[in-house]
Structure formats: structure tokens, C-alpha cells
Amino acid sequence: MQNVEDMGYVALPSGTHFLNENQMGPILKSLATLHASSIAYEKQNGKTIGVEFRKWLKEVSVDPGVEWYTTGLRAVLAVAATHPDVLDNPEAQEFIAHELPKCLDKVYWMVNPSPVHRNVFVHRDAWNANVFYHKEKPYEERSVLVDFQLCRYSPPAMDFHLVSYLNLEPSSRKKMIGSLIETYYDALAVECREMGIDPNQEQLSKQEFEQSLKDFSLFGVTYNCIAATVLRLPENYLKNLKDKLPEDFHRFCNVDRNADVLRLMKDYPEFADYMYECVGDLLALTYHKLN
Incomplete structure (x- = not known):
């Protein structure tokens, strides 16, 4: 540097x-x-x-074997289920639980060299x-x-x-x-x-x-949602977790962060607004586009 x-x-x-x-x-x-x-x-x-x-x-980031990615993906699905636009919609809840994960599997092949578009x-x-x-x-x-x-x-x-x-x-x-x-x-x-x-x-x-x-918009939206569960957390939350509770930090990063993200959204309205805006873009490309 x-x-x-x-x-x-x-x-x-x-x-x-x-x-x-x-x-x-x-x-x-x-x-x-x-x-x-x-x-x-x-x-x-x-x-x-x-x-x-x-x-x-x-590929070292977007892969079913990368715990950081899959842990974030599960958190995004949990947030999607609480989005105000679909919270009371049984059809949407069914889609998020069963169809949305299949839609997001498409991202795994999107990161590889394209057989259609020019690669650089x-x-x-x-x-x-x-x-x-x-x-x-x-x-x-x-x-x-x-x-x-x-x-x-x-x-x-x-x-x-x-x-x-x-x-x-x-x-x-x-x-x-x-x-x-x-x-x-x-x-x-x-x-x-x-x-x-x-x-x-x-x-x-x-x-x-x-x-x-x-053609690759789903990649951008999905990655942004996952990154938001780490990069857009309330100030110093992850740093404090790493310094004071290293086991919880590992769990958050690589095992399960669903409850933490949903709790932080409840405690920090600005974080909730941002997450819902990101996830709203994801739902627009998936559930709303197909329905």
C-alpha cells in the first residue's frame, strides 16, 4: 500500500x-x-x-462450498421472508421457502467464463x-x-x-x-x-x-444482498464480536447469522431499511418478475 x-x-x-x-x-x-x-x-x-x-x-467466493457465501445466502432468505411487501402473502412465502433458493443457484454458474458473452x-x-x-x-x-x-x-x-x-x-x-x-x-x-x-x-x-x-443482473443483486449482511452492519459490530466473542464471530461468518441479522434489523432501523431495499431488488428480479 x-x-x-x-x-x-x-x-x-x-x-x-x-x-x-x-x-x-x-x-x-x-x-x-x-x-x-x-x-x-x-x-x-x-x-x-x-x-x-x-x-x-x-472461484473462491461464490461457491456452494464457501461457507461465507452460503451462510450469507441463508441470512438473505431469512430477511426476504420478513420483507414488508411479502410478509402477509402466503404465495410469496411459499416461493421464498421453496423456489427462491433454486433461482439463486443460477448465480453459481454465472461466475464462470460465459459461453455466450465475451470474457475478459x-x-x-x-x-x-x-x-x-x-x-x-x-x-x-x-x-x-x-x-x-x-x-x-x-x-x-x-x-x-x-x-x-x-x-x-x-x-x-x-x-x-x-x-x-x-x-x-x-x-x-x-x-x-x-x-x-x-x-x-x-x-x-x-x-x-x-x-x-x-443476463447477469441476478448475480449483482444477490451478491450485494449477501455482502450487506457483513459490510453494512451497525458500526463496529463485527469488530467487537471478533475481539470479544471470537466463537460467535466464527459462527456469524461461517455457520449461521440469521438470528443476528434479524435482531440487528429490529434494533437499528437504518440497517433494516438498507437490507429491505437490497432484498427488495432481489424480489423484483425473482418473485415479482415471475408473478
């Missing part, structure tokens, strides 16, 4: 929870550079990143704790991204969804999503063309990119 700071970049202030549109621009442009560069690498070397680096690009090297964890901004020109210069632990070979939509869901409040995301798409895609197109690549010939026309966003 010191090297990054020596280059003239700084982290966001401690306690930053959500970003604004100006702060999103440099991250989206950095991702566009990363994605375009991976295409250029493949064309120049005649190799496929997903094949050449397969053993290093394994994706960061997959560009939330605000992994971003550094230029000290003198924070909004003009591209951000520096760190922590590539979750990187994969998949469509650019995966990065776009994560960066927009994890860094923005749901209501803000809905308002600026069109502008964010323009910012990302314009930067991608410019980067590609400067490298002698026509995005339209790489299954990355504007229309194809927007279609990929629709």
Missing part, C-alpha cells in the same frame, strides 16, 4: 460507506482499461487468459476499500485498484455490477445507472480502439454489453 501512496494515490477516508457519481467514474475507467488490456493481451499473444491461467483463476480478466472486488484515488486529480485520473484475490475470467458485466452495487445505495444506483453505463462503455471503447481493437468485433458492442448486464 505504501508503494501506491508513493505514486501519489490515497485511500478514501476511513468510514466511507457509499460513493457519489464523481467518485465512481475513475473506478469504472480503471476497470475499462483492465478489460481492454486483457483483450489486447490475448490478441497479441494468441492465448486465452481463462485457459492459460486457469489454475490461478479459481475481471477484478471482481472493486469496492471502496480496494480503491486509491489520485491525490491531486481524484476525479480526472483513473483509480488504482488493489487486492486481486477474487479475480476471474468472465464478462465485464460482472465487474460493472459489483462496482455499482457495492459502492452505491440502491436508490442512488437506480438514478445514475444510465450515466454509469455510458461512462464505462465510452472508456472501454476508447481504450480498445487505441489498442487497435474494434469492440464490435469482440462481442462487446454497446448493445451486447447492455444485454450482458441484464
Whole structure:
């Protein structure tokens, strides 16, 4: 991290929870550079990143064997059952109990290389704790991204969804999503063309990119809901749990957090509002869309 700071970049202030549109621009442009560069690498070397680096690009986050993910998923289902829009709806409760888990199983294959859309090297964890901004020109210069632990070979939509869901409040995301798409895609197109690549010939026309966003929307919404059960908890809750009750901390992270999340929602209305807003997006893509 010191090297990054020596280059003239700084982290966001401690306690930053959500970003604004100006702060999103440099991250989206950095991702566009990363994605375009991976295409250029493949064309120049005649190799496929997903094949050449397969053993290093394994899924370590979204997998039925990852306890952090499955524990979070169960908590999201528990929250969904208490959502005010469906609380007194027997049909919806039946769907959440029996059909919603099956719907969310689709996310497991979404994280793998797509057989339909253009795959690129994706960061997959560009939330605000992994971003550094230029000290003198924070909004003009591209951000520096760190922590590539979750990187994969998949469509650019995966990065776009994560960066927009994890860094923005749901209501803000809905308002600026069109502008964010323009910012990302314009930067991608410019980067590609400067490298002698026509995005339209790489299954990355504007229309194809927007279609990929629709095809992978369930991934973005689901991951955001799960992340919220950890990243959006009341201030210092998880830290205090880790320091004072390490066994409970392990249980919360890797075994069962349902009761804790529901209790915290009852005790902290702001946390409840946020969780219901996130889960409301999930229900809109699943129950409400199918009914």
C-alpha cells in the first residue's frame, strides 16, 4: 500500500460507506482499461487468459462450498421472508421457502467464463476499500485498484455490477445507472480502439454489453444482498464480536447469522431499511418478475 501512496494515490477516508457519481467514474475507467488490456493481451499473444491461467483463476467466493457465501445466502432468505411487501402473502412465502433458493443457484454458474458473452480478466472486488484515488486529480485520473484475490475470467458485466452495487445505495444506483453505463462503455471503447481493437468485433458492442448486464443482473443483486449482511452492519459490530466473542464471530461468518441479522434489523432501523431495499431488488428480479 505504501508503494501506491508513493505514486501519489490515497485511500478514501476511513468510514466511507457509499460513493457519489464523481467518485465512481475513475473506478469504472480503471476497470475499462483492465478489460481492454486483457483483450489486447490475448490478441497479441494468441492465448486465452481463462485457459492459460486457469489454475490461478479459481472461484473462491461464490461457491456452494464457501461457507461465507452460503451462510450469507441463508441470512438473505431469512430477511426476504420478513420483507414488508411479502410478509402477509402466503404465495410469496411459499416461493421464498421453496423456489427462491433454486433461482439463486443460477448465480453459481454465472461466475464462470460465459459461453455466450465475451470474457475478459475481471477484478471482481472493486469496492471502496480496494480503491486509491489520485491525490491531486481524484476525479480526472483513473483509480488504482488493489487486492486481486477474487479475480476471474468472465464478462465485464460482472465487474460493472459489483462496482455499482457495492459502492452505491440502491436508490442512488437506480438514478445514475444510465450515466454509469455510458461512462464505462465510452472508456472501454476508447481504450480498445487505441489498442487497435474494434469492440464490435469482440462481442462487446454497446448493445451486447447492455444485454450482458441484464443476463447477469441476478448475480449483482444477490451478491450485494449477501455482502450487506457483513459490510453494512451497525458500526463496529463485527469488530467487537471478533475481539470479544471470537466463537460467535466464527459462527456469524461461517455457520449461521440469521438470528443476528434479524435482531440487528429490529434494533437499528437504518440497517433494516438498507437490507429491505437490497432484498427488495432481489424480489423484483425473482418473485415479482415471475408473478
